[in-house]
Amino acid sequence: MAGGTDPWASAMAEVEDAQQRDAGLWAKCFAEADGEESRAKAAYIKTRVDQLVPKPATGYCPNCNYELLLKADACPNCKAIFDHDSSWAPTEKPQAAAQPRKISTTQGESGSGMPAEAKSAPAGFKWWLWVPIALVVAFFLFPHIAYSPAQRAAISARADCERVFPLERGGKCESVYNDVLRRHSGN
Known part of the structure; x- marks a missing residue:
């Protein structure tokens, strides 16, 4: 990265120097800006900053496979509460064909704060x-x-x-x- 650790400064330096800039990205931004150089530079800088800024590590809820941060304490989708010291925490890869567990409002039998599985409903009237x-x-x-x-x-x-x-x-x-x-x- 030219221009230090600041992604904005690096992208600014890149767009000003034709030797440093990504030719494919510049062509795309220039075409989207209808040949207007100032708009193309702005689009190039925005795209490069998005590429240079590190993304937070994301994972998946072990209960419902909802995408969330690996350091999340609870799932915003199914409201599962995670314990990062145990295996009940967000995973890096989604669970294969996971069946979401029904979350009860009380603590599980162990009292650990992990969700207790509710009984599944019997096959009803179709x-x-x-x-x-x-x-x-x-x-x-x-x-x-x-x-x-x-x-x-x-x-x-x-x-x-x-x-x-x-x-x-x-x-x-x-x-x-x-x-x-x-x-x-x-x-």
């Missing part, structure tokens, strides 16, 4: 399977819910009447509906 089955059965068991042919003919006749006589809703069109319904019903 509503997503039974509701469609019940609807299909209801559709086939109760066909009288649908309109009868007489009702369909009467509804069609009323709709035709309302199209022909748009202002005559009610009286005349209702009598057409009732006449067609009586005729098709056989009364």
